[in-house]
Amino acid sequence: MNLSSEFRDPDLCRRVLEQIQHLADSPFRFMEVCGTHTVSIFQSGIKSLLPENISHLSGPGCPVCVTHDLEVNTFLALAKMDLRLATFGDLMRVPGSGGDSLKKVQAEGARVEIFYSAFDALQLAVDNPSENVVFLAVGFETTAPTVAATVKVALNQQVENFFILPMHKLVPPALLALASDPDIRVDGLLLPGHVSTITGIEPFMFLAGDYNLPAVISGFEPLDILQSIQILLRMHKEKTPAVINNYKRAVADQGNPRAREVMQEVFKPVDTAWRGLGDIPGSGLSLRKEYLGFDARRKFEPAPLQPETNTGCKCGQVLKGKILPPQCPLFSCVCTPAAPVGPCMVSTEGSCAAFFKYSL
Amino acid sequence: MCLAVPMEVVSIEDNVAHVEVGGVKNQVRLDIVDQVPAVGDFVIVHAGFALRCIDRQEGLETLKLFQDSLGLELVK
């Protein structure tokens, strides 16, 4: 059978949807924690097809959205120093304090360049030995090993003008924080496919084991997502919580041990602050001793502005699933993708941006 | 941020694979791939690095999925 038609077959989707309708005889709230799921659920129309009983919450799954204000102000402070900043494109429009963003400071003369890979940023440093290059290292477990591998090469080749600003975040500790927060009511979790490619299934087992939360690693096709929701619902209803890999064609149960090894060689877990979720133990990565020479914070000692506390942005509550974007008073009147107040409206994977694009 | 389109490995030099999909050519590093691919295998790529190697059959099937959802001609 042709796999692609199987995954987009409207008939198959309809059948799974019928099962979902059948199972959804009481309210059920599920959360996804992956920007690609957010976009796919809106784009494919799944959101509007689900029975009313089922609520979809978009959790802390977009790396740009969870980057803390202080981190944003730190890279904006770096941008104003005598160096070249290399970044993924998503960070360009994230607003920091005082109305700055990378895009704005770039227009004012700061040297900010967009790269698709940390390795290309290293190449920029190698090609320009008289200038310092700083790469803004954001992203979850999918991206952190690519940065770790780049830093390893930089050490081997003794590149002395390449630095990173580590802002990586780890997904399982954030899910632990959500699962143990009594204020957050979630009945099941869709786990991020790409992150699981690296982590494998093991780091998520505590969800079912310790918190009785069903969780399913899911792909991104409509049928993937519908099936995963159906599995979640069934476990919820039968009170048989487990963690299931429903994306076997891309995720091995053991993940990618080689990538984890490289990541662990270069980085060590540290406590870090997430936008909206606050400090989460062991959820960030800092460079290990042998690699500290690549740390842009140590080298340049940027002095970030203190974050503003009164912008009115409610991203924090959105990321925790406490409110939906339209419940933020700024949504769509003051805050739009063209003039974003918070990061959830900047990234195309942010909940506020997805709501704006597909629900209005 | 992470659309994992599989790409076909056309040649390998040291730690770098030359990959191709739908006429788009690229180079990806093999430092962290789960299994070192052979020419003809497919790799899932993220931010310039291969993350996962998948065999040819599986690669072609996954590619068809993307082809349908993106409306691009990736597989003949």
Ligand code: SF4
């Ligand atoms: S609508 Fe804008 S201001 Fe409100 S939570 Fe979302 S990003 Fe923040």
